[in-house]
Amino acid sequence: MKISSLGKIFCGVVLLCAVGAVFGAERFPPPEFDSGYQQPTMVNPGARSNVLEYVDVAVLVAVMSLTCFLVYKKRSRKGIFWLMLGSILYFGFWREGCICSIGAIGNVVLSVFDTNYAIPLAGLLFFVLPLVFTLFFGRAFCAAACPLGAIQDIVLLKPVALPVWLAGTLRLFAYAYLAIAVLMAATGSAFVICRYDPFIAIFRLGGNVNMVVVGGCMLLIAVFVGRPYCRFLCPYGVILRQLSRVSRKRVTITPDECIKCRLCEDACPFGAINRPTAEWAEGDYRVNKKRLGVNILLLPVLVVVFGFAGYLLSGGASRAHVTVRLADRIYAEESGEVDDTTDASVAFRGTGMTIAELYGNAAKVQKQFVFGSILAGALVGLAAGVKLIRSSIQWKRSEYEADRAGCFSCGRCFKYCPIENVRLKKLSEQC
Amino acid sequence: MADKDKNVSRRNFLREGVWGALLGGVGIGGGVVAVKSAKGDTVWQIDPDKCTQCGNCATYCVLEESAVKCVHAHELCGYCDLCTGYLEPEPPGLDTGAENELCPTGAIKRKFVEDPYYEYHIEEPLCIGCGKCVKGCGAFGNGSLYLQVRHDRCLNCNECAIAVACPSEAFKRVPASDPYILKGEH
Ligand code: SF4
Ligand code: SF4
Ligand code: SF4
Ligand code: SF4
Numbered sequence: 001m002k003i004s005s006l007g008k009i010f011c012g013v014v015l016l017c018a019v020g021a022v023f024g025a026e027r028f029p030p031p032e033f034d035s036g037y038q039q040p041t042m043v044n045p046g047a048r049s050n051v052l053e054y055v056d057v058a059v060l061v062a063v064m065s066l067t068c069f070l071v072y073k074k075r076s077r078k079g080i081f082w083l084m085l086g087s088i089l090y091f092g093f094w095r096e097g098c099i100c101s102i103g104a105i106g107n108v109v110l111s112v113f114d115t116n117y118a119i120p121l122a123g124l125l126f127f128v129l130p131l132v133f134t135l136f137f138g139r140a141f142c143a144a145a146c147p148l149g150a151i152q153d154i155v156l157l158k159p160v161a162l163p164v165w166l167a168g169t170l171r172l173f174a175y176a177y178l179a180i181a182v183l184m185a186a187t188g189s190a191f192v193i194c195r196y197d198p199f200i201a202i203f204r205l206g207g208n209v210n211m212v213v214v215g216g217c218m219l220l221i222a223v224f225v226g227r228p229y230c231r232f233l234c235p236y237g238v239i240l241r242q243l244s245r246v247s248r249k250r251v252t253i254t255p256d257e258c259i260k261c262r263l264c265e266d267a268c269p270f271g272a273i274n275r276p277t278a279e280w281a282e283g284d285y286r287v288n289k290k291r292l293g294v295n296i297l298l299l300p301v302l303v304v305v306f307g308f309a310g311y312l313l314s315g316g317a318s319r320a321h322v323t324v325r326l327a328d329r330i331y332a333e334e335s336g337e338v339d340d341t342t343d344a345s346v347a348f349r350g351t352g353m354t355i356a357e358l359y360g361n362a363a364k365v366q367k368q369f370v371f372g373s374i375l376a377g378a379l380v381g382l383a384a385g386v387k388l389i390r391s392s393i394q395w396k397r398s399e400y401e402a403d404r405a406g407c408f409s410c411g412r413c414f415k416y417c418p419i420e421n422v423r424l425k426k427l428s429e430q431c
Numbered sequence: 432m433a434d435k436d437k438n439v440s441r442r443n444f445l446r447e448g449v450w451g452a453l454l455g456g457v458g459i460g461g462g463v464v465a466v467k468s469a470k471g472d473t474v475w476q477i478d479p480d481k482c483t484q485c486g487n488c489a490t491y492c493v494l495e496e497s498a499v500k501c502v503h504a505h506e507l508c509g510y511c512d513l514c515t516g517y518l519e520p521e522p523p524g525l526d527t528g529a530e531n532e533l534c535p536t537g538a539i540k541r542k543f544v545e546d547p548y549y550e551y552h553i554e555e556p557l558c559i560g561c562g563k564c565v566k567g568c569g570a571f572g573n574g575s576l577y578l579q580v581r582h583d584r585c586l587n588c589n590e591c592a593i594a595v596a597c598p599s600e601a602f603k604r605v606p607a608s609d610p611y612i613l614k615g616e617h
Binding site: 026027028029030031033034035037039040041042044045046047048050098103106107108111112115116117118119120121124127128131132135190191194195204207243246247248322342343344346347348350351 | 446449450453454457461464465467468469470471472473474481483485487493502503504505506507508509510511544545548550552571572573579581582583585586587588589590595598599600604607608610611613
């Protein structure tokens with residue numbers, strides 16, 4: 001009995017709904033109360049203040065400054081090591097890997113392309129400050145401040161040297177990653193760097209299963225191959241490399257003049273120590289000159305080929321954008337390819353937007369992707385081409401030197417230098 | 432020898448130039464972005480007009496217990512006896528027994544006001560943001576129940592995990608100074 005009366009009520013309700021559709025959502029007018037009832041008001045807590053983020057900025061500056069002091073004045077690997085641990089604890093576990101200079105690339109790019117988006121000032125500082133430090137002191141940020149770099153660095157127990165050509169080739173992935181990340185952020189599709197941060201699951205002690213596995217594997221590789229994410233993937237590292245090439249100060253392996261004892265030759269687990277070059281024999285010189293010529297000609301070819309590859313991939317890449325995905329789905333439903341619906345397609349049909357409008361929007365996004373993908377591809381091609389050219393130039397070097405671009409300022413090589421040991425002994429004798 | 436010196440100084444000059452240009456570039460670029468972003472920070476919020484109560488809000492948040500909760504705009508509520516946000520569509524009975532309630536955690540509390548009106552109140556700590564009540568209220572009632580990101584809980588992730596999973600593009604960034612999209616106001 002009760003049920004059927006309820007049914008009647010529901011019929012009435014449905015009727016009311018139809019009326020409601022005409023008069024707006026208010027189907028039952030809010031009552032007038034006789035009993036002096038006080039209506040509660042909604043309490044909405046305000047957005048969190050980001051004071052903590054400014055503390056983060058202060059810590060970042062402090063860590064980078066301390067790094068410079070430890071690398072250039074103290075020349076202390078031990079100090080760097082403890083600083084690394086500190087960064088892992090603070091930026092990694094305590095701040096759960098978020099706010100991070102690498103991920104800030106996405107925010108900066110989005111704020112440039114999307115007028116409605118504003119990057120928090122702290123985020124901007126996290127992006128800019130390491131760049132400035134790098135221009136002055138080399139990769140002081142990578143040495144200890146970056147929790148991603150630090151966690152890889154401290155697990156490096158059994159370093160295996162990679163052949164130079166292999167390391168150089170793998171590094172191209174970082175350029176590609178940077179290009180993809182910028183493309184995805186610029187089109188408002190995704191913050192790729194944050195989503196695929198390999199260590200975030202470790203810092204947060206849990207999360208997406210795939211990322212936990214990826215993080216674990218990456219750490220395992222890092223036991224043998226020095227800082228694999230830094231060297232072969234990190235998009236921020238790509239920027240830092242270039243700035244570090246012209247930095248004011250640079251890491252020197254020896255505190256004084258290099259005596260070419262060769263003791264530090266294999267000290268760097270990241271392959272960042274350059275050996276003195278011998279003069280090329282006349283024959284070699286000619287061969288290399290020819291190779292240089294070929295490589296210079298190859299540069300535009302690479303740019304075009306990679307640009308074209310970008311063009312071919314742009315269709316697939318554009319599916320990262322929600323509008324394109326939705327349009328694809330609606331198209332599949334309209335053309336009868338699929339006969340079920342998804343939450344997204346149902347929601348779309350409820351919005352009252354016409355399908356033509358949706359297709360129009362998707363086409364606009366796709367156009368951006370075509371342009372962006374070609375550009376991204378061309379840039380990767382350019383990076384590859386320049387790398388080839390650099391490899392066929394004879395660089396004149398008379399000493400063992402830390403590579404300006406590749407050195408993370410980790411300080412491992414210092415103690416291999418006999419002159420450094422003399423210095424340390426003198427120091428301890430003075431005491 | 433002089434030639435070599437010239438080479439070196441030329442190279443140094445080039446290096447200085449590039450260095451200055453890069454520093455300037457970083458400074459100017461950073462400045463432009465800073466000025467562009469001066470209008471203030473943003474936070475995530477749900478547009479209640481777009482939300483379709485798919486249920487993702489309860490499960491996709493990076494927090495164990497979602498930052499999204501149901502809120503109740505009492506000024507829009509009809510205070511109905513037969514609240515379709517409170518009761519199962521075809522409840523076994525019409526009393527407040529748990530088997531009749533729509534909310535899986537019993538987070539909605541019902542209080543008699545005066546005949547025939549009842550007040551509905553959300554115990555926020557119990558709400559998991561599943562949106563079941565919102566769906567019921569929106570389908571047959573006034574739509575006074577709706578989901579909002581609660582900013583005392585939300586971490587304001589760089590890329591909100593629910594926003595990525597939301598099928599109706601209901602999540603958007605709103606100014607931190609005005610962090611809610613309240614019904615009846617917009
Ligand atoms: S290369 Fe990237 S991940 Fe590695 S330390 Fe530098 S910024 Fe961090
Ligand atoms: S300081 Fe630089 S060159 Fe020396 S071991 Fe570390 S990364 Fe290699
Ligand atoms: S994910 Fe989107 S549609 Fe689903 S309940 Fe949350 S806001 Fe609503
Ligand atoms: S921003 Fe993060 S904490 Fe906030 S609702 Fe989204 S996923 Fe949850």
